[in-house]
Amino acid sequence: MDILRNLPVEKPQSLKDMISIKPHRVVSMALTSSDNLQMILFAFDKGEDISEESYFGDTLYMCVEGVVIINIQEKEVRLKEGEVFKVSANTLHAVSGADGFKMLQITLGC
Numbered sequence: 001m002d003i004l005r006n007l008p009v010e011k012p013q014s015l016k017d018m019i020s021i022k023p024h025r026v027v028s029m030a031l032t033s034s035d036n037l038q039m040i041l042f043a044f045d046k047g048e049d050i051s052e053e054s055y056f057g058d059t060l061y062m063c064v065e066g067v068v069i070i071n072i073q074e075k076e077v078r079l080k081e082g083e084v085f086k087v088s089a090n091t092l093h094a095v096s097g098a099d100g101f102k103m104l105q106i107t108l109g110c
Helices: none
Strands: 026-030 037-044 050-053 058-065 067-072 075-080 084-087 093-096 101-108
Touching: 058 067, 058 075, 067 084, 067 101, 075 084
Parallel strands: none
Antiparallel strands: 026 037, 037 101, 050 093, 058 084, 058 101, 067 075, 067 093
């Protein structure tokens, strides 16, 4: 059973080097194949975002590069490289950045 995918197996690699920011795009790479666990690596170009939405389970966001901005319940949370933040299941929130950025999103469901 292969749940993890698109991860290095020959030698270690930095998360930030696994995905590239592309002009005018949000690039994503799924790192899992599971109904109860989603791990997705994202690269956002300047001005790109994910509008307000919610997920089936608790979600952990980790800033991999740049600054991630999470707008949740009328407040703005800024994550710098290496910082993490949890959003509870079924909570509306949006993700953006002032400049291009990379982040890891992990959503766990029951």
